[in-house]
Amino acid sequence: MMSSARRRWAGLVFISVAVALIIVDSTIINVAIPAIVEDLGITSSEVQWVQEAYTLVFASLLLVFGSLADRVGRRRMLLIGVVVFTLASVGAALASSGGLLIAARFVQGVGGAMILPTTLSLLNATFRGRERAIAFAVWGSTIGGMAAVGPLLGGWLTTEFSWHWAFLINVPLGILIVIGVLLTVDESRGDAQSIDVVGALLSVITVGALVFGLIEGRTYGWLTTEKHLTIGDWTWPWDVSPVAVAFVIAAVGLAAFIAWGLHRRRAGKPTILAFGLFRIPSFRNGNIAAMVVALGEFGLILALPLWLQFVLGFQAVQTGLILLALAIGSFVASGVAGALSGRVAPVWIVRAGIVAEIIGVAAVGFVIGPDASWLPLIPALFVYGLGVGLATAQLTGVVLADVPTAEGGQASGTQSTARQLGAALGIAILGTILFSTTATSLTAKLDDRGLPADERDQVVSSVVDSAGGAIAGLAASPQTAPLADDAKAAFSEGTKYASFAAAGFLTLGLLATLSLGNGSRRDEPAEVEAAEPAGAAASVRHRHPRHDVGDLP
Incomplete structure (x- = not known):
C-alpha cells in the first residue's frame, strides 16, 4: 500500500496532468489553425470562434461547476469533466466543417469548466501550509509550461500527421487521468447547498453576449448594421447592429447578476459567485489582477502563430520550436519561484x-x-515565458491564500473564471485589433497602388477572412506577388499592434497588483476556519453576516 503522503503527491501528478490536458488543448490549436484554415476553409471570424467557443463556454460555466463540485463531489466532477472533454476531442478531430469543429469546441469547454476549478479545490482540500504552497506552485507552473508546450506539440502533430491529431492526443491522456485519479485522489465536498440556477444563467448570458460583441463587431458593425446576421432562414431585420444589442444585454445581465446575487446573499441563500469572499482583500484584488493579466497574455498566442506561418512561411513544427522558448522560460521560472518561496513576498x-x-x-x-x-x-x-511562470504560480497562491477550505470550490471557480474571462476578452479584443488593423493597413496600401475599389475589397476580404491564409496564394502568382508583399506588411502591422496592446493590458495588470499589499498572510485564522466542519463554518457565517470570511486578513 502506498503511504498517505506518497499517495497525496502522486495525486498531485495526476491532477496536474488534468490541468495540462485542458491548457495544452487551449494552446495546441493555435499552431494547428493555419492547417485547419486551409483544410476546412474557415473564415477569420470562425478562426476566432474556434478559440472562443472553447474559452467562452469555459469562462461561463466555471462558476457553475466550481459550486456544483462542492455539492456532488470534486473528484467525481473532475472525472466527469475528463470524460466529456475526451469525447468532445474525438468529435473535434472528426469535424468536417468549421461549424462542426466550433460545436465540438463548445462541448470541450463544458468539460474543461468541470476540470479546472475542481483541480484547485482538490489541492486546497488535500494540502496544508508549505505543502499547499508547493502544490499551487506546481499547478501554476503546469499552466505556464503547458501553455507553451502546446504549440510545440501541435506543430509536430500537424506537420508530421495532420491537425486532427492535435485533438486525438487527448484520448490517451484522458484515459491516464481517469485511472490515476481513481487510484490516488480522495473525494472531498464542501457545503451541500442548492445551486443558484438564476445566477448561473445570468452569468452565461452576460459573458456570452460580451464576447460575441467583441468578436463580431468588425463583421456586423458596432452600432449600425453593416452586414446582416443570418441564422438558418432568419435574418437580422433591424438597422441597429446585433453587436450593439449584445453589449446592452451584457450590461443589463451584469447588473441583474450582481443585484440577484446580493439579494440571495442577504436572504442567507447560496450564490453562484461567493460575494462574501470579495471582502478578503487578497481574493478581491488578486482576481482583478488575474483577469487583466490574462487578457494581455492569451491574446498574443492567437496572433503570433498566424504571423509566423502565413507571413514568414514557417511550418507548424517550426512555429512550435520557436514558441518553445516561452515554455523554457516558464519552466525556469518554476525553479526560481520555488527558490524564492518563503524569502520574498509572493506579490513581489x-x-x-x-x-x-x-x-x-x-x-x-x-x-x-x-x-x-x-x-x-x-x-x-x-x-515573456519567464514572466508567465512567475506570475501564474504565485498569483494563484495570493488569490486563494486566505480562502477557507469549505469555500474552495466557489473560490477556485471564481479565480479561474477571472482568468478565463480575461483570456476570452484578450482573444476577442486582440484578435479584433489584429484583423481590423490588417484590413485598414492593407486597404491603404492597395489604394496607394491605385487598385480599383472592387479588386481592393476582394483582396482585403480574402486576406482577412482567411486569417492570412490567402497570402500564399497571392505570392504564388507573378501578377499578384506585389499584393502579397502588401498583405504581409499589413498583417505584420496588425500583429505588431496586437503585441503592443497586450503589453498595455499587462501594464494595467501590474498597476492592479499595487492594491495587493505585501502579499503576506496569517495562516492561523484561515486554517482554523478551514479545519471546521463545512456545515459549522457555513452556519457561523449565516448567523453573523457581518463576521464573514472577508474579515480575515
Missing part, C-alpha cells in the same frame, strides 16, 4: 513576473515585420 514575485511579461511582449512587437528574423524572437519569448 507576481510583480516581477508581470514586468518580465511586459518587456517580452513589447520586444516581440518591436521585432515583428514582414522581413523579420526569428532569432530576436527567442530571447523575447523566453523573457
Whole structure:
C-alpha cells in the first residue's frame, strides 16, 4: 500500500496532468489553425470562434461547476469533466466543417469548466501550509509550461500527421487521468447547498453576449448594421447592429447578476459567485489582477502563430520550436519561484513576473515585420515565458491564500473564471485589433497602388477572412506577388499592434497588483476556519453576516 503522503503527491501528478490536458488543448490549436484554415476553409471570424467557443463556454460555466463540485463531489466532477472533454476531442478531430469543429469546441469547454476549478479545490482540500504552497506552485507552473508546450506539440502533430491529431492526443491522456485519479485522489465536498440556477444563467448570458460583441463587431458593425446576421432562414431585420444589442444585454445581465446575487446573499441563500469572499482583500484584488493579466497574455498566442506561418512561411513544427522558448522560460521560472518561496513576498514575485511579461511582449512587437528574423524572437519569448511562470504560480497562491477550505470550490471557480474571462476578452479584443488593423493597413496600401475599389475589397476580404491564409496564394502568382508583399506588411502591422496592446493590458495588470499589499498572510485564522466542519463554518457565517470570511486578513 502506498503511504498517505506518497499517495497525496502522486495525486498531485495526476491532477496536474488534468490541468495540462485542458491548457495544452487551449494552446495546441493555435499552431494547428493555419492547417485547419486551409483544410476546412474557415473564415477569420470562425478562426476566432474556434478559440472562443472553447474559452467562452469555459469562462461561463466555471462558476457553475466550481459550486456544483462542492455539492456532488470534486473528484467525481473532475472525472466527469475528463470524460466529456475526451469525447468532445474525438468529435473535434472528426469535424468536417468549421461549424462542426466550433460545436465540438463548445462541448470541450463544458468539460474543461468541470476540470479546472475542481483541480484547485482538490489541492486546497488535500494540502496544508508549505505543502499547499508547493502544490499551487506546481499547478501554476503546469499552466505556464503547458501553455507553451502546446504549440510545440501541435506543430509536430500537424506537420508530421495532420491537425486532427492535435485533438486525438487527448484520448490517451484522458484515459491516464481517469485511472490515476481513481487510484490516488480522495473525494472531498464542501457545503451541500442548492445551486443558484438564476445566477448561473445570468452569468452565461452576460459573458456570452460580451464576447460575441467583441468578436463580431468588425463583421456586423458596432452600432449600425453593416452586414446582416443570418441564422438558418432568419435574418437580422433591424438597422441597429446585433453587436450593439449584445453589449446592452451584457450590461443589463451584469447588473441583474450582481443585484440577484446580493439579494440571495442577504436572504442567507447560496450564490453562484461567493460575494462574501470579495471582502478578503487578497481574493478581491488578486482576481482583478488575474483577469487583466490574462487578457494581455492569451491574446498574443492567437496572433503570433498566424504571423509566423502565413507571413514568414514557417511550418507548424517550426512555429512550435520557436514558441518553445516561452515554455523554457516558464519552466525556469518554476525553479526560481520555488527558490524564492518563503524569502520574498509572493506579490513581489507576481510583480516581477508581470514586468518580465511586459518587456517580452513589447520586444516581440518591436521585432515583428514582414522581413523579420526569428532569432530576436527567442530571447523575447523566453523573457515573456519567464514572466508567465512567475506570475501564474504565485498569483494563484495570493488569490486563494486566505480562502477557507469549505469555500474552495466557489473560490477556485471564481479565480479561474477571472482568468478565463480575461483570456476570452484578450482573444476577442486582440484578435479584433489584429484583423481590423490588417484590413485598414492593407486597404491603404492597395489604394496607394491605385487598385480599383472592387479588386481592393476582394483582396482585403480574402486576406482577412482567411486569417492570412490567402497570402500564399497571392505570392504564388507573378501578377499578384506585389499584393502579397502588401498583405504581409499589413498583417505584420496588425500583429505588431496586437503585441503592443497586450503589453498595455499587462501594464494595467501590474498597476492592479499595487492594491495587493505585501502579499503576506496569517495562516492561523484561515486554517482554523478551514479545519471546521463545512456545515459549522457555513452556519457561523449565516448567523453573523457581518463576521464573514472577508474579515480575515
